[in-house]
Amino acid sequence: MENKMDNQTVTMAHGAGGKQTSELIDKVFAAHFANPDLTADDAAVLTPPVGKMAVSTDGFIVSPAFFPGGNIGKLSICGTVNDLACMGAKPLYLTCAFVIEEGFPMEKLEEIAAAMEKTAKEAGVRIVSGDTKVAGKGQVDGVFITTTGMGQIEDGVKVGGELAQPGDAIIVTGDVGRHGCTILLAREDFGIEADVTSDCAPLWHTVEEVINATHDLHVIRDATRGGVGTVLYEIAGQSNVGIRLNAEKVPVAPEVKGVCGMLGLEPLYLACEGRMVIMAPKAEAEKIVEVLHKCPYSQNAAIIGEVTAEQPGKVVMTTEIGTQALLPQPGGELLPRIC
Template identity: 55%
Template structure:
């Protein structure tokens, strides 16, 4: 097999077969995938969650992960946000001619390792190769299927006045880390992406209490965009407290230097949880005993006031509206 991707790798012939065998099957190997059929077949029972996402991040490799790890985490976390147990994923690759095979294998290996950590199987997929300059190294599409336990109804429509708003850790880590790497800014930090599969942590929370109204992973647009979406969906107001929002000093410093707001920075390993007050102590106890939730904080509450809006009580003691972002302050972060 050559050292770089060529158009022949997308031809459907022997070269394609060699690529599938030597890269994808090597790292994704499982009983369903190895049937080698045109589609995966498996048994499901109960309420099903189904999601799909595409990943076009640049740079492809970054501190804390790469596009492959990101693709698995993003899809698994979307399923977990509905309270589902993720089971099966598909993955489609659009690869630019000239991508080094070593880079492709590093991406695929990280996908296999992250899938194992999350306890999911990659059971079907597709590979296409396009001419040089027709893409940007590699794009990945993933879809995922999971099972929602009986009696669980978690949705952006379910926030109720009196609910508390929890974030499972520091905000803005992913977006800030990608910004520094991409723009090669002369700012030295040890920041890395928070990219992580959260489904097992969420599963532990669900095992202790199913009394959760909303969960969302605040990716593009960050905490600000996600909470605005929930406020509109549920026709409620959301009040945040600036002094409770966990932000790393390095993230805060970079954002202040560049005129950005951590609330609008993307996260790839955090979950927003909105739950009734009587469930909060249980949820926080589970989160803080998890590696991915040790820095969880209660950052706000749902109100009857200012419906459809997010308002923040500032460090100065006033209030300001946290608007839905207009445009994209940092494109291609996932």
């Protein structure tokens, strides 16, 4: 697509509401987000879903905005689509709000919009409305994006962090910690070179396949900020249950394990952007994992532990040498901070 805005940067005039604002919206956003529900009016008029609806909002301020495996645009779609999917909801509509720093390259902004277009198409969700603001130099770190998503909850599906039950199997849909490790290395603070790519991915179709295989699901949660370890502590608290993990069963890519070893980090506490924790009765677990192995973003899915009635609110891990250790409860500043 020919774009006359190449080699330009975003100026304060692009946020003033006049001609330049219209140019920015038309040539960057509308050009990539075009669909029958995208509105030029003050609000989109939509057909509501049948039955129950899930709604989620998330803000994205990742630094750097471009990283191996994605950028802030792809992330802004995946994050909200995945939050809806965790409630068993098929994503239907998204709105997005941009806050752009004066001087941000127009070429980079279009790259972000193109990633959003591609990811939304893959997820089957329509961007229907948005907002654009320009902040002065130094007021924003490049670009911030907030997305709100609406989805239709599938019939017969009821999941939530308070529904975990003793005897449930704990499944993770792939190797953990890759996004957090990628962001850490992309900042170049440590001078470590490792071939690590973010797991950032839209997961609705993965969840859909699991739902099609069984409705006997208790918890689905995406392990974003704080990683799998933080999510497990959250669920243990919500459901008042204990969590027992087997360290040997937790999938970690060798390159992530190597970086974590050098820096003294625990992969379970590093962010994922394409991984979910699923809790379901043990009788369903092998079937769920078999389904996950056939999906593109969950080929390393594994059963990593079980829910117990003992030690409610705690996460205990059986180590590789057979001893049991209490996984430290997350607190303070989680590193690397991803948002």
